[in-house]
Amino acid sequence: MISTDLHPHQTAPAAQPDATTSRSDMSDVPLLEMVQPMPGFPAARQFALVQLDEGSPACDLRAVDDPDARFLVVPPDVFFPGYEPVIDDATVERLGIDSAEDVLVLVVVNVGGSLAESTANLRAPVVVNTTTRLVQQVVLDDVDLSLTTPLLAS
Numbered sequence: 782m783i784s785t786d787l788h789p790h791q792t793a794p795a796a797q798p799d800a801t802t803s804r805s806d807m808s809d810v811p812l813l814e815m816v817q818p819m820p821g822f823p824a825a826r827q828f829a830l831v832q833l834d835e836g837s838p839a840c841d842l843r844a845v846d847d848p849d850a851r852f853l854v855v856p857p858d859v860f861f862p863g864y865e866p867v868i869d870d871a872t873v874e875r876l877g878i879d880s881a882e883d884v885l886v887l888v889v890v891n892v893g894g895s896l897a898e899s900t901a902n903l904r905a906p907v908v909v910n911t912t913t914r915l916v917q918q919v920v921l922d923d924v925d926l927s928l929t930t931p932l933l934a935s
Contacts, residue, residue, distance in 0.1 A: 812845060813909060813916040816875050820918070825850035828916065830909075840887070842907065854887035854907055860932045861888075866906050872919050876910040885909040889918075891929065900929040 813828045825844035833839045838859045844850035857864040866886060868878075878884060887907040893899040904926040909916045 811914060813842075813914050816915050816917045819850060819852070822847060822850040830854075839890070842887070842889075852907075853890040853892060855890055855901070857886060857888045857901070857903070857906065860901060861903065861930070864888075864903060866903075866919075866921055866923075866926075868908055868919060869922075872908065872917060876908060876915045876917060877913045878910050879912075883910050883912045885911050890932070897931070897933050899932045900927075901932055902928050903930045904928045 811829075813830060815826045815828060818825060822844065825847040827845040828842055828850075829845060831841045831843060833841055833853075838855050840854050842852040842854045857866075868884070872878075885908075887909065888901040888903060889905070889907065891900045891902070904923070905918050905920045905928065907916060907918050
């Protein structure tokens, strides 16, 4: 098991184009390899992590070959500073994680009509090994974590 609380602001391991970058311009973007497909997108295996705006923590996790497989992700500490998911040994092995310093944790954001209506999936974070560029969305065993946690505390 590995606790992922070491590098909350770690970013993807290379320069990021902006969200207007087309798929044909993705050749310079380092690709992430999904070790298990995202739910609902079985064919999408290669993804690019594209920063939305310079200085913004929000990124677009987009499949290279499937325009429908696109997810808004953020480092969890932006909205949930106490969030420290524990990643199971099987996932650590599957992603080739040797150190917590190699881990980037992201949460998928479900955009609502406003920021107050937007939620994050804390139950199934996206875990990236920044060294190997292997990635997986991991469903955690913690039943207290929600799939639809409001971004803003009420």
